[in-house]
Amino acid sequence: MRLPSLVARHRESLAAWTMVAPALVVTLIFALYPVLDSFWLSLHHIFVGIPSLGRSFIGLENYFNLLRDPVAHQALFITLAFVALSTVLEVACGLGIALVIHERFRGRDFVRAAILIPWAIPTVVASQLWRYIFNDQYGVANLLLFNDRVAAYIPWLAYPIVAFGIIVLADVWKTSCFAALLILAGLQVISDDLYDAAKVDGAGAWQRFWHITLPLLKPALLLALLFRTMDAFRVFDLVFVMTQGGPGDATQVLQFYGYQTLFTEGRLGYGSAISVAVFLMILGLSLIYLRAIGSSLLERRRA
Amino acid sequence: MNRRLLLALGIVGTVGLSVGPFFWFLLTSFKSQAEIEAVPPTWWPSGGLSFYRSVLFDHHLFDYVANSIVVAGSTTLLALLIAIPAAYALARLAIPGKQGILAVLLCVSMFPQMAIAGPVWRLLDGIGGLNHRWGVVLPYVALTLPLAIWILASFFKELPFELEDAARVDGCGPWGTLLRITLPLAAPGIFTAAILILIYAWNEFFFALLILTQPEQQTLPVGIALFQGEFTMPWGELAAASVVATLPLIVVVLLCQRWIVSGLSAGAVKG
Numbered sequence: 001m002r003l004p005s006l007v008a009r010h011r012e013s014l015a016a017w018t019m020v021a022p023a024l025v026v027t028l029i030f031a032l033y034p035v036l037d038s039f040w041l042s043l044h045h046i047f048v049g050i051p052s053l054g055r056s057f058i059g060l061e062n063y064f065n066l067l068r069d070p071v072a073h074q075a076l077f078i079t080l081a082f083v084a085l086s087t088v089l090e091v092a093c094g095l096g097i098a099l100v101i102h103e104r105f106r107g108r109d110f111v112r113a114a115i116l117i118p119w120a121i122p123t124v125v126a127s128q129l130w131r132y133i134f135n136d137q138y139g140v141a142n143l144l145l146f147n148d149r150v151a152a153y154i155p156w157l158a159y160p161i162v163a164f165g166i167i168v169l170a171d172v173w174k175t176s177c178f179a180a181l182l183i184l185a186g187l188q189v190i191s192d193d194l195y196d197a198a199k200v201d202g203a204g205a206w207q208r209f210w211h212i213t214l215p216l217l218k219p220a221l222l223l224a225l226l227f228r229t230m231d232a233f234r235v236f237d238l239v240f241v242m243t244q245g246g247p248g249d250a251t252q253v254l255q256f257y258g259y260q261t262l263f264t265e266g267r268l269g270y271g272s273a274i275s276v277a278v279f280l281m282i283l284g285l286s287l288i289y290l291r292a293i294g295s296s297l298l299e300r301r302r303a
Numbered sequence: 304m305n306r307r308l309l310l311a312l313g314i315v316g317t318v319g320l321s322v323g324p325f326f327w328f329l330l331t332s333f334k335s336q337a338e339i340e341a342v343p344p345t346w347w348p349s350g351g352l353s354f355y356r357s358v359l360f361d362h363h364l365f366d367y368v369a370n371s372i373v374v375a376g377s378t379t380l381l382a383l384l385i386a387i388p389a390a391y392a393l394a395r396l397a398i399p400g401k402q403g404i405l406a407v408l409l410c411v412s413m414f415p416q417m418a419i420a421g422p423v424w425r426l427l428d429g430i431g432g433l434n435h436r437w438g439v440v441l442p443y444v445a446l447t448l449p450l451a452i453w454i455l456a457s458f459f460k461e462l463p464f465e466l467e468d469a470a471r472v473d474g475c476g477p478w479g480t481l482l483r484i485t486l487p488l489a490a491p492g493i494f495t496a497a498i499l500i501l502i503y504a505w506n507e508f509f510f511a512l513l514i515l516t517q518p519e520q521q522t523l524p525v526g527i528a529l530f531q532g533e534f535t536m537p538w539g540e541l542a543a544a545s546v547v548a549t550l551p552l553i554v555v556v557l558l559c560q561r562w563i564v565s566g567l568s569a570g571a572v573k574g
């Protein structure tokens with residue numbers, strides 16, 4: 001019965017469009033239009049709250065200013081450092097976790113649930129939690145390291161490099177298990193026969209991991225890297241709660257700088273230029289990744 | 304033997320590191336102010352509910368919980384209502400430009416919130432959505448639709464064609480087939496999508512911070528992020544509020560671990 005009449009086919013495509021339409025409308029209004037509007041706003045000089053100044057079209061001036069803005073440079077540098085460090089650590093930890101939860105053992109379901117807890121916790125709660133752990137007086141970090149030698153207690157978040165490191169640590173703690181699940185899905189499709197054959201040929205555990213697991217896992221690892229990179233670029237909650245960009249500008253990331261410019265200072269035009277810049281960077285990065293993933297999928301098919 | 308020892312270490316390590324930090328917050332929430340401020344801090348609480356009492360009655364925690372339930376609940380319902388037919392059409396029916404629609408949705412799921420924050424704020428300002436819970440639900444629905452549609456479409460694709468074909472022969476239109484045949488079969492997929500949307504909406508902070516500036520409307524993450532005492536940081540109350548905000552999620556994770564794992568990796572392997 002795969003030969004519907006013309007009328008039925010017409011009815012089907014009409015029904016299909018009515019089914020998709022609401023999703024498209026919502027996406028159009030609250031995602032696609034705003035991106036275009038951001039770009040349009042970024043070509044203007046606008047202040048929120050001072051409508052008398054009006055909005056004057058200034059072309060690309062906001063972007064030229066952005067290129068000369070030292071805080072924006074700092075925020076870009078910090079964001080890239082954060083993205084690079086956290087994603088690499090997350091995929092590495094994720095691989096470790098995935099290898100553990102891929103094994104068969106009693107209580108595996110419980111372990112899988114336990115590692116989901118950091119992922120499920122609201123980021124805001126995780127931020128307050130790590131802020132408390134590294135608190136100079138009441139934190140458990142100092143308690144573990146120095147116990148009752150109170151004079152040695154360290155105000156961790158007061159040091160720029162350490163504060164940056166703690167934000168990376170909190171992000172790695174919160175999201176490694178997400179990377180682990182993507183990698184686990186990749187592990188599950190590797191056939192046991194390959195390992196058995198390698199064992200027969202006398203390959204040790206390390207050799208099997210290096211020559212079978214890792215190469216076959218490449219698409220899953222790249223995918224985890226892609227998702228984590230996109231997400232790390234958007235880091236906001238951790239910085240807002242733990243450091244507000246400080247100390248100094250040590251944890252000033254692009255999303256937080258954009259938020260401050262847009263909503264604290266009300267510079268709608270300049271803030272939009274920052275938004276668009278972030279958007280274009282993420283778009284570029286994801287295209288590079290998708291290319292790499294696409295070609296690695298092809299390789300696997302050819303093999 | 305060596306391998307089993309390594310595995311045991313791995314299990315203990317991952318579980319300890321995953322659960323340990325939050326356990327410290329859990330302990331803190333049952334301490335007294337004196338135990339928190341002791342020098343050095345006390346490890347174990349003597350067990351008291353003073354912080355829970357204070358956060359519930361002096362800091363209106365129930366209002367925040369109620370707002371979070373309303374926001375997360377309506378986001379989930381609305382997003383599913385829109386995503387289910389869309390995913391069905393994309394998985395099963397002939398639509399011109401199907402690949403294009405899926406690609407656009409994938410793109411949208413990667414948008415940084417910043418890229419749409421200003422215009423969304425202006426849009427909600429225009430339609431009077433600022434400082435209303437529904438004002439935050441609208442962007443949440445838009446931002447969770449891509450994930451929901453991807454998960455649901457991958458579930459719909461796995462279902463056998465035969466039942467649907469039989470329904471067609473009996474004169475069922477596309478809507479009838481979706482509602483009577485496919486929907487009941489796809490219940491696990493819908494459940495998975497619902498959990499992920501629910502967790503997203505319960506935890507989201509950025510848009511909630513922008514849109515809900517009055518405490519009466521704010522959700523738990525905003526309340527917890529902006530929580531401040533008069534003189535010192537009220538860590539005990541903060542820990543208690545965090546436990547209240549997180550406990551439902553932990554219950555969901557323990558009960559629905561399988562669905563979450565399959566949902567998070569659904570788009571990834573098959574895509």
